[in-house]
């Protein structure tokens with residue numbers, strides 16, 4: 735009798751353990767999901783903003799840079815001297831490109847057009863250039 739009873743208690747105990755552990759796992763899983771959702775809600779708008787900026791940058795590049803530079807992933811530059819945008823990061827650090835464009839980059843290269851972009855246009859063009867680096 736006692737053995738059976740003990741056994742029964744053991745089963746109840748084991749079942750309780752199971753419920754408790756699965757509850758703990760559930761809340762851990764829930765915490766994990768909330769953490770992921772939480773970080774997504776931070777990163778998604780940032781990613782969307784980047785995509786829009788890169789899109790505007792691409793449009794600006796098509797209008798102003800395409801006569802010489804290759805803009806996309808597989809094309810060649812119309813002007814053999816002009817580096818494809820996807821390779822710019824190989825020749826120079828991209829981190830300073832925004833500042834240089836706002837300063838005198840377009841004046842330094844005589845062949846490049848007199849293009850006086852504002853801060854946002856520069857930001858968009860560089861975001862686009864960054865997005866296609868190989």
Ligand code: HEC
Nearest residue numbers: 795798799801802813815816817826843845846847849859
């Ligand atoms: C008329 C042709 C032409 C046009 C249009 C042109 N470029 Fe260039 N670009 C060049 C040439 C040629 C070079 C290479 C010159 C050199 O590096 O000495 C160059 C170089 C560059 C470089 C590298 C400069 C460096 O110092 O690393 C950047 C960045 C660049 N161009 C951006 C642009 C952007 C952005 C546009 C459009 C707003 C543009 N270019 C339009 C001809 C052009």
